Amino acid sequence: MTHGPRALLRRGFDRSERLLDRTFGPDWNPLAQLGPLGWFLFWIVTVTGVYLFIFFDTGVTDAYASVAWLSRDHWWHAGVARSLHRYASDMMVLVMFTHLIREWAMDRYRGKRWFSWVTGVPVIWFVYLSGITGYWLVWDQLAQYVATTSSELLDSLGIFAEPIARNFLAPNLLSSRFFTLLVFLHIAIPLLLLLLMWVHIQRITEARTQPPRGLAIITLGALVVGALLMPAPLGAAADLDTVPAQVDMDWFLLSLYPVIESLPAGVIWTGVLGFTVLMVGLPWLPPARSGAPAQVFLDHCNGCARCVEDCPYAAITLVPRSDGLPFTHEVEVNPARCVSCGICMGACPSSTPFRRSGGLVTGIDLPDRSLAALRAEVIAAADSVSGRGTVLTLACAHGAATGPAPGRIVLPCVAMAPPSLVDYIISRGLADGVAVAGCAERDCHNRFGVKWTLDRFARLRDPYLRKRVPRERVLTIWAGPSETPQLVTQLAAFSARLAAMPAYENLRPLQPDEAAEADEAAAAMKATAQ
Amino acid sequence: MTATPIPLRKCLPQLVLGGVLSLVLVLGVAFLSARPMWQSLPEGTGLVRLSLTHSGVRNCRARTAQELADLPANMRDREVCERRRAPIRIEMDIDGQQVFATEAAPSGLAGSGPSRIYQRIELPTGPYHVTLRLADDPSVAGFAYEAGFDINLQAAQSIAIDFDAASDGFYLH
Numbered sequence: 218m219t220h221g222p223r224a225l226l227r228r229g230f231d232r233s234e235r236l237l238d239r240t241f242g243p244d245w246n247p248l249a250q251l252g253p254l255g256w257f258l259f260w261i262v263t264v265t266g267v268y269l270f271i272f273f274d275t276g277v278t279d280a281y282a283s284v285a286w287l288s289r290d291h292w293w294h295a296g297v298a299r300s301l302h303r304y305a306s307d308m309m310v311l312v313m314f315t316h317l318i319r320e321w322a323m324d325r326y327r328g329k330r331w332f333s334w335v336t337g338v339p340v341i342w343f344v345y346l347s348g349i350t351g352y353w354l355v356w357d358q359l360a361q362y363v364a365t366t367s368s369e370l371l372d373s374l375g376i377f378a379e380p381i382a383r384n385f386l387a388p389n390l391l392s393s394r395f396f397t398l399l400v401f402l403h404i405a406i407p408l409l410l411l412l413l414m415w416v417h418i419q420r421i422t423e424a425r426t427q428p429p430r431g432l433a434i435i436t437l438g439a440l441v442v443g444a445l446l447m448p449a450p451l452g453a454a455a456d457l458d459t460v461p462a463q464v465d466m467d468w469f470l471l472s473l474y475p476v477i478e479s480l481p482a483g484v485i486w487t488g489v490l491g492f493t494v495l496m497v498g499l500p501w502l503p504p505a506r507s508g509a510p511a512q513v514f515l516d517h518c519n520g521c522a523r524c525v526e527d528c529p530y531a532a533i534t535l536v537p538r539s540d541g542l543p544f545t546h547e548v549e550v551n552p553a554r555c556v557s558c559g560i561c562m563g564a565c566p567s568s569t570p571f572r573r574s575g576g577l578v579t580g581i582d583l584p585d586r587s588l589a590a591l592r593a594e595v596i597a598a599a600d601s602v603s604g605r606g607t608v609l610t611l612a613c614a615h616g617a618a619t620g621p622a623p624g625r626i627v628l629p630c631v632a633m634a635p636p637s638l639v640d641y642i643i644s645r646g647l648a649d650g651v652a653v654a655g656c657a658e659r660d661c662h663n664r665f666g667v668k669w670t671l672d673r674f675a676r677l678r679d680p681y682l683r684k685r686v687p688r689e690r691v692l693t694i695w696a697g698p699s700e701t702p703q704l705v706t707q708l709a710a711f712s713a714r715l716a717a718m719p720a721y722e723n724l725r726p727l728q729p730d731e732a733a734e735a736d737e738a739a740a741a742m743k744a745t746a747q
Numbered sequence: 748m749t750a751t752p753i754p755l756r757k758c759l760p761q762l763v764l765g766g767v768l769s770l771v772l773v774l775g776v777a778f779l780s781a782r783p784m785w786q787s788l789p790e791g792t793g794l795v796r797l798s799l800t801h802s803g804v805r806n807c808r809a810r811t812a813q814e815l816a817d818l819p820a821n822m823r824d825r826e827v828c829e830r831r832r833a834p835i836r837i838e839m840d841i842d843g844q845q846v847f848a849t850e851a852a853p854s855g856l857a858g859s860g861p862s863r864i865y866q867r868i869e870l871p872t873g874p875y876h877v878t879l880r881l882a883d884d885p886s887v888a889g890f891a892y893e894a895g896f897d898i899n900l901q902a903a904q905s906i907a908i909d910f911d912a913a914s915d916g917f918y919l920h
Contacts, residue, residue: 240764241768242761242765245758383798431765444777447777461787461788462790462903466783
């Protein structure tokens, strides 16, 4: 892990998440479900908004009267809906910024992942705009404050024929049509927000837009209880003959308003523009260094599409066969989307280290970290461990086992290792057991590395871990960067268990030609590195 | 294929613990959704807002006889005016002290729109005499419109001063 504010934040997130793992369980950990939670909150806001619209009137005096009626006379259904509408919107702001800071801290915002980051920037503004237009509709003192301050800021642009702030000079200047326009805006802007949220998740496969059922129940339940215990306040009716001197400020959606009041409009607009440009440009300040994209070897690819299904970034597609071999399809890698995580290599049925006819070539491979090189690394790592209870660790570069250690092979993602590699290590006697140490559960850096590995080992997802592999000799550890002590403890216990086991019966030791090939691959790898 | 979700009844501890933690978060959010209150205007003060839109005069001249003769009969306007309007000049005094003076350029890309003024002045409560002057023709010395108002500003009161040339100039809302 690097140093600096990002590393500090990352450690902070990791520690908080591991704590929440114990409270909510890894599946329901809200910090690992920020995106789906954002979507869930959006739908709560939408449904309650539609319900509130049934009772809302769009007149100068009717607007406030209808909100007062639903908040006081019908607090038990419409009032609760209003509080849910408000608190879910506030929580959306909280979830959105936590999601943003977390993705930055985890370095998941640049390189090939720039698209999701950049398309998330307008989402921020549209969440704010949706909330602000909603506040106007209530037409209480806070609404008057928001309306006046917003219109004064907008008028500073000088693009409106008639200054908007003139609508709020005196009671006789405000018409009911203005509220009709606001209702239209308060529906149109969230619809655009939904469109932007949809664009935001386009470059990832199996995007999660629903939190797990348990977390959804917990969140909705907490919001309902919160709405009953602390109903959303409603100030006095707006009065344009007065100034709302003191307002019940919403520090989530309206936190910029005190700043708007305190600074000249030019500074505010420059700040808005500067923040937007900075956020959009962040993925290139500086750009991420990533390896060469995955490469397809058609001689070893029959277009089975397992890599297409497993790629977390929609970087691989099926296309019609181009080389005349009797298969309908082949796969094609989009270099602009490939992050070189190697999950595709782990998914390819051709990725088997047991192959001995010719060089070890698979259907889809990483030029910078080929399967042949990985096999050579494993064989070399086996030389660094000795005695009883030896363990080779296939470790994720983003989990607890990132540093060098005897018998440890650090990979961009543990799902890069095909299950046959585990079989190979044990059956060739390279170690008494294999530990697969990935990211923390439900917090995989490459989204599906943990899940695919678990499913492959459980024989739920191709390629399966063969039945002959003794499961007691395989350990999976899901641990975040702050959990190195737990990792060391678990590895030591695993090694002790292995030492107590009898020798593996079906050993087929490494043949001299395999060892020689591995030496060649290691030498080639060394030369490339130099 | 994916792993089967765990039945909810087996997750009661997470539901309870997670629920309590989430409720604490929601209550925190609900608190910050309205508190602490924001003091937008200092206590014991009111607000005077001067807001107006008014078009400065256009720079016109009479067409010469030759120019008129060169035009088709249906287009012979005696005056020709520039599209751009003149800026307006405005001054505002409170109890004889100038608190605001500006020259507002016409709006629009071609400068053909009205000039706009919007000015907030926060004042302690009390009686004031407000004097306003507006000039919309730079070729004429002095101010075409002048007005004075006695106001008694209350705490958190908003007094709006507007302008309508057709109704003798400045007026209070």
